[in-house]
Amino acid sequence: MAKSDQIARPAHSKNSRSALVREFYSRLxxxxxxxxxxxxxxxxxxxxxxxxxxxxxxxxxxxxxxLLSVSVIGTMAGVSALVLVSRGLDxxxxxxxxxxxxxxxxxxxxxxxxxxxxxxGLVTGGVCGILNAALFVNVGINSIIVTIGTLSIFxxxxxxxxxxxxxxxxxxFMLELGAGRIxxxxxxxxxxxxxxxxxxxxATHTRVGRTLYAIGANPRASRLSGLNIGIYRYGxxxxxxxxxxxxxxxxxxxxxxxxxxxxxxxELLVVTAVLLGGTSLHGGEGRIAGTLLGVIIIGVLSxxxxxxxxxxxxxxxxxxxxxLLAVALDRLRQGLPKDE
Amino acid sequence: xxxxxxxxGSGLRKAFGGVQAVRGVDFTVSAGEVHALVxxxxxxxxxLVKMLSGVVEPxxxxxxxxxxxxxxxxxANARALGIQVIHQxxxxxxxxxxxxxxxxxxxxxRGGFVNRRKLYGKAREVLEGLGASIDPAMPVRDLxxxxxxxxxxxxxxxxxxxxxxxxxxxxxxxxxxxxKLMAAIGxxxxxxxxxxxxxxxxxxxxxxxxxxxxxxDGRKVAELERGTTTRESLVEQILGRELKNxxxxxxxxxKDKAVRVENLRAAGALEGVSFDAGKGEIVGFFGLLGxxxxxxxxxxxxxxxxxxxxxxxxTLNQLPSSPAQAIRAGLxxxxxxxxxxxxxLNLPIWENLLMTDLGRVTRGGFIRRELVDAECNAIVDxxxxxxxxIDQQTGNLSGGNQQKIVLGKWHHxxxxxxxxxxxxxxxxxxxxxxxxxxxxxxxASGGCCLVFSSDAEEVATLCNRAYAMRHGQITRQIDPSNLxxxxxxxxxx
Numbered sequence: 001m002a003k004s005d006q007i008a009r010p011a012h013s014k015n016s017r018s019a020l021v022r023e024f025y026s027r028l029x030x031x032x033x034x035x036x037x038x039x040x041x042x043x044x045x046x047x048x049x050x051x052x053x054x055x056x057x058x059x060x061x062x063x064x065x066x067l068l069s070v071s072v073i074g075t076m077a078g079v080s081a082l083v084l085v086s087r088g089l090d091x092x093x094x095x096x097x098x099x100x101x102x103x104x105x106x107x108x109x110x111x112x113x114x115x116x117x118x119x120x121g122l123v124t125g126g127v128c129g130i131l132n133a134a135l136f137v138n139v140g141i142n143s144i145i146v147t148i149g150t151l152s153i154f155x156x157x158x159x160x161x162x163x164x165x166x167x168x169x170x171x172x173f174m175l176e177l178g179a180g181r182i183x184x185x186x187x188x189x190x191x192x193x194x195x196x197x198x199x200x201x202x203a204t205h206t207r208v209g210r211t212l213y214a215i216g217a218n219p220r221a222s223r224l225s226g227l228n229i230g231i232y233r234y235g236x237x238x239x240x241x242x243x244x245x246x247x248x249x250x251x252x253x254x255x256x257x258x259x260x261x262x263x264x265x266x267e268l269l270v271v272t273a274v275l276l277g278g279t280s281l282h283g284g285e286g287r288i289a290g291t292l293l294g295v296i297i298i299g300v301l302s303x304x305x306x307x308x309x310x311x312x313x314x315x316x317x318x319x320x321x322x323x324l325l326a327v328a329l330d331r332l333r334q335g336l337p338k339d340e
Numbered sequence: 341x342x343x344x345x346x347x348x349g350s351g352l353r354k355a356f357g358g359v360q361a362v363r364g365v366d367f368t369v370s371a372g373e374v375h376a377l378v379x380x381x382x383x384x385x386x387x388l389v390k391m392l393s394g395v396v397e398p399x400x401x402x403x404x405x406x407x408x409x410x411x412x413x414x415x416a417n418a419r420a421l422g423i424q425v426i427h428q429x430x431x432x433x434x435x436x437x438x439x440x441x442x443x444x445x446x447x448x449x450r451g452g453f454v455n456r457r458k459l460y461g462k463a464r465e466v467l468e469g470l471g472a473s474i475d476p477a478m479p480v481r482d483l484x485x486x487x488x489x490x491x492x493x494x495x496x497x498x499x500x501x502x503x504x505x506x507x508x509x510x511x512x513x514x515x516x517x518x519x520k521l522m523a524a525i526g527x528x529x530x531x532x533x534x535x536x537x538x539x540x541x542x543x544x545x546x547x548x549x550x551x552x553x554x555x556x557d558g559r560k561v562a563e564l565e566r567g568t569t570t571r572e573s574l575v576e577q578i579l580g581r582e583l584k585n586x587x588x589x590x591x592x593x594x595k596d597k598a599v600r601v602e603n604l605r606a607a608g609a610l611e612g613v614s615f616d617a618g619k620g621e622i623v624g625f626f627g628l629l630g631x632x633x634x635x636x637x638x639x640x641x642x643x644x645x646x647x648x649x650x651x652x653x654x655t656l657n658q659l660p661s662s663p664a665q666a667i668r669a670g671l672x673x674x675x676x677x678x679x680x681x682x683x684x685l686n687l688p689i690w691e692n693l694l695m696t697d698l699g700r701v702t703r704g705g706f707i708r709r710e711l712v713d714a715e716c717n718a719i720v721d722x723x724x725x726x727x728x729x730i731d732q733q734t735g736n737l738s739g740g741n742q743q744k745i746v747l748g749k750w751h752h753x754x755x756x757x758x759x760x761x762x763x764x765x766x767x768x769x770x771x772x773x774x775x776x777x778x779x780x781x782x783x784a785s786g787g788c789c790l791v792f793s794s795d796a797e798e799v800a801t802l803c804n805r806a807y808a809m810r811h812g813q814i815t816r817q818i819d820p821s822n823l824x825x826x827x828x829x830x831x832x833x
Contacts, residue, residue, distance in 0.1 A: 207702040214695050217684030224641070224681055225695040225749060226667035284686050 035278035039293040043300065050304035057307055064184065068254070070299035071188035072097070073266055074292070075247040077273040078199040079240045081291040083143075084274055085203070086236055087216040087283030088136060092147040093244040093270055095154035096128045097263030100248030102158045104174075105167035105258030114173035118249055125245020128154055129238035136237065137230045143237075151267065158260040167258040178253025188250045192295075195243075200288040212236060217284025265316075268323055273298055275326035298322065343370035345407065346534040347392060347423060347503045352401035354387050361387040363558040364401070369503055369534040374525065376537045376549030379578055380768040384558040385538055389505050392536075393425045394418030422502035426492050426509060432480045439463035439476035442494045466494045469531070470524040486517030490524050503534040508766070510541055516628055516833075522548055540768055542571050543797070556580050578769055598757055598788035599640075599653050606646035609635035611812040619756075622779060622789040624803030626796055626828045632812035633792045634676070637759040640790075641673040642666040654756055667696060672750030676762035678739070682746040685735030689727055689745060690716040692734050696749045719748045723778060740771020747778060757788045764798060776802050796828040808832045 051058045076093050083090050104121035108114055128150065135146040169175065180187050203209040215222045215229050223229050247266075252258040276294030279286030301322065305315050348368040354361050362384040369375045379385050390396045392403065394412035402409050405421050412418045415425070432441050439459045440447065448458040463476035472490045480488055489509055496504055506525075510518045525548060528535060539545050545552055552569065554562040554577045562577050600616040609632045617623040627633040638644035640653065642660030651658050654670035663673070675681035683692050693716050694701060701711035716730040723744045727737060734745060743764070750758055760779070764772045779789055779802065793799050799806050806818045808831030816831040 205707055206705050207698045207707060208705065210691060210698060210707060214684055214687065214691060217687045218680075220681045221675075221684055222695065223643070224663050224673055224675060226664040226697075227695070228662075228664055284684060 033287070035287060035290055036293065039276065039278075039290055039297065043293060043297055046297065046300045046304065050300065050307065054304070054307040057304060060184075062303065062307070064186065064189070066299045066303040067189045067192075067296075068186045069303065070295050071186065071192045072247045072251045072254070072263075073269045073273065073298070074192040074295040075188070075195060075250060076240070076244050076266070077270045077277075077291050077295050078196050078288055079236070079243045080270045081274045081277060081279050081286050081288055082199065082203060082209075082212055083236050083240050084271075084279045084281070085216045085283060085286040086212040086232060087219060088143040088233060088237065089271070090132060090147050090237060090240050091144065091267045091271070092128065092132060092150040092154055093240065093247075094263040094266035094268075095151045095158065096125055096241055096244035097248040097251060097266055098260055099128070099154045099158040099161075100124050100245040101252040101258040101262050102162040102167060102260050104249055105169050105252055106161065108169065108171050108174065109167060112171070114171050117171075117174075121249050122242055122245045125241040125243070125248070126238050127241070128244070129241025130234070132241065133234040133237035137233050147267075155260075155264075162258070162260045164260060166260075169252050169256050169258060174249075174253045175256055176253075178250065178256065188254065191246075191250070193292075196288060196292045203286075203288050208232075208235075213284055213286075215283075216286075265319075268319060269298055272319065272323040272326050275323070275330055281327070281330055294326070343372055345370050347403070347405055348407075349388075349392055349398075349403045350401055352388065352391055352398045352403070354391060354396060354399050356387075360558050362391070362398075365555070365558075365560045367392065367553065367560070369536055371502070371532045371534050372529050373550045374529055374535045374537050374548050376539065376545040376552045377555065378539065378542065378545055378552060378574065379555035380770050383555040383578075385555050386507070387558075388555070389425065389507065389536070389538060392418075393423055393505055419499065419501075422500055423505075424496040424499065424501040424503070425505040425507065426489065426496065427507055432488055432492060434481040435479055437477050437479055438467075438474055438483070438491050441480050441491055442466060442476075442498055444495065446498070463494070466498060467491075469497075469527065470494060471527050472520070472524060484517055486513050486520045489513075489521055493524060493528070497528075497533075501533065503536070504528065505536045505538065507538045508540065509537075510539065510544060518544065540766075542574050542769075546571060546574070554578055575769060597652065599790065600650070601640075601648055601653070602650040604636070604639065604646060604648045606635055606639060606644065609812055610639075610646065613809075613812070613814050615807055615814065617757075617788050617790055619786050619788050620783050621805065622783050622791060622803045624799035624806035624823075625790065625792045625809060626794070626799040626806055627809035627832050628794055631794075631809040631832060633794075633809045634761055635812075637673060637675075637761050637790070637792055640666070640759055641671060667754075670754060670756035672696070672755040672758045674743075674746050674750070674758065674760040674763055676765055678742055678746060678766070683734050683742060685733070687734060688731045689720070689725070689734055689737075690730040692745050693719055693730070693748045693751075697752060697754070700752070719751050723748050723751065724774065738768075738771070740767045740774070743767050743771065743775060744778070747775065755787070757790070758782065759790050759792070761792045762794065763791060764795075796825045796832075799823075799828055800825050 056062055080090060080093065100121045103124045104117040107120045108117035111117070132143070132146055132150055135141050136143045177187055182190065211227060211232060215227065215232055219229055248263065251262055273294035274286070274291050275281070276297060277287055277290030277292070279291065301318060302315055305318065306312070345368050350366045352362055352365045352367070365384070365388055367388060377385050377388070387396065391398045394415045394417050397413070403412055404410060410421065433444070442463050443459060448455045448462065460476040467474050467476065467490065470490055470493060472487065474483065474487050474490065480491060483491065493504065509521060513521065522544070525535060537545065537548060546569065550566050552564045552574070553560050554574065556578065596619050598617055598619045602614045604610055604613045613636070615623070625633040625636060635644060639646040639659060642662045642665055646659060648659055656669040660666035660669060679685060684695070690712050694712065698707070701707055701715055713730070720727065720730060725741050725744045725748065727741065734742060737745070764775055767775065783789055791799065791803055800823055803823065804820055806823055806828065807814045808816045808818060808828055810832055818827055818831065
């Protein structure tokens, strides 16, 4: 903590500017936490690096595309951070994206009704979440194992329901949802940003949010303090399923097709963003704003590597590296392994 | 004493971030001696132990081993000389056998295959040398805590330990097991091992210590030979002042009943227990480990199943089915395992204080900071919790202050009945007295406390009335006039 503390301190004392500016800086210093500052510095480094390598990188259009490319995982990452905060982990989100995409596309194909398709899709996501929660809370299986199992089940269902075929999406509303913009900002990006703001407020200022932190920090003490842990765990897993469903809906809108294999590996990107954002694997600690920065770092890295012509296979390696880096950072925050 | 001095430190000093933890201490331990070390938490005991066992290096001063100056750079370094520490949190591999634990890293083997007969034989030898009859093939998980400690000591001996630090070895032990451990320590002394015995339990220290060193504010304020001190004078030296009101007045007027339970039964723990407690009363339940008293708060607080013929407790007339239901009925629970079950150590103080009832600072789902400040600062003042602010991380506080936060969780009007399981375990003398005072104030205001403890002294000091337990049954109800340590232990044995 001590090191990043120094990084967080902006060098501002060199000359005496107006009192207002000083006031601004001292507020900034008090309110910016080291984790966020570290991420911002990391992000700034990437942006500077890529903008030297590719002149196109810093264009408004490219930055918008970059945000669009991470809007799907971004939509899931905020809620997934709360899952980890409450000491759970949901690795099935990538499969839910694929399953919900296929379900929504098939319903729309059959009924031509986008609202009905979306409703069925969200319910599907919620039911996936209920299944995860039931196995975790009621049967008592470790949530990592539960969601590795359901990851495979949901993916398999996506293939079974679609008979392995791609389903095209011709619905106007869905295409508009995926490609439409307001003041040049894609709806998907707007949705992701609004969601992050809401989740940040929930996590920091509401009873529900703080209860999730308490449960993650010490489940046993929370239970003995009269908190109904089971209900909160259900809530957070169901929300995670629903928002994975939202992500699946955005994805088929953007792609104009639903593919049963869509979203493979997204769970790793989501977990990477959450861990980069400073959420501890041990629960009870975590930042929603940091998670958004984690999402953006993933986006910048992929986008920049594509622009400077790095083969996409290498990007898969980069994603894994980033995940391990994020976990290593979590480890370092707890202190280095001590000499036994 | 003419015995060989094994380990000696002189003029040891150590500061952490500008705070002087130890300010110039001389300390020696000789072969075949038990040197007890006492003092409040924060007096510098553990820093001294860490310097003498190679965990931290002193800022100044010298350490010598067998009269030759040495630099202890790491615990491994100290261990190589023969200095070992038996920690409060035991470091045993629970699923492995006793013998495997003792010979960890040096299993007798031939061609890569473990020679079990030899392993068990050698383990039995070492254990018998400590006067313990423990089956070497048994998994450590199945042992009593005292026996686990003996196993850890045996492991140290196999590693050629000549100086052993015992850090609060009896903190979690009931009296009978404490005596087992004392016997093992006696054997070690006869074998010429030098022992440093760090403990809050002064009766034990007086019983076992050949010398007693008292630390206060980083200095050694007294070094006493065996038989030259009493419990009272030790307490005064530890605190640097006279201890007032540790024994509180027992005069208690029986008012309305707060709790009445008839024929409480739980498989494997309780065989028909009946008791009652009035408003304004502190009732103790004393028993040795496994006597069943610790099952009662778990049942009354709704997280363990049981049957009873009749229950009257707060607004309940049956056993609660969850902690949430128990809390609504007016109960509060202070668990014995503070870190595991009482507190979320990485959250700030205010979140712990309000964990039982975040609703009273919430308006429309949002937590209101000004309400948090008002509520928590009031609790911090009333319980005299020493902290820099209510935003301080709970894990950074001393044990006594942490325990006050656990009490503070129930410091609101809704709590009529407080269940306390080992309420002062691992808490130093000063904080203990404060916690007793707080509980008496709570009772004086009409609250009812049920105290479940394996510490006879605690029950005798704190409670108005007590039940002694054995084998899941109440053996005797002890009224105020007979409530003392010998009576409690006699009834529980």
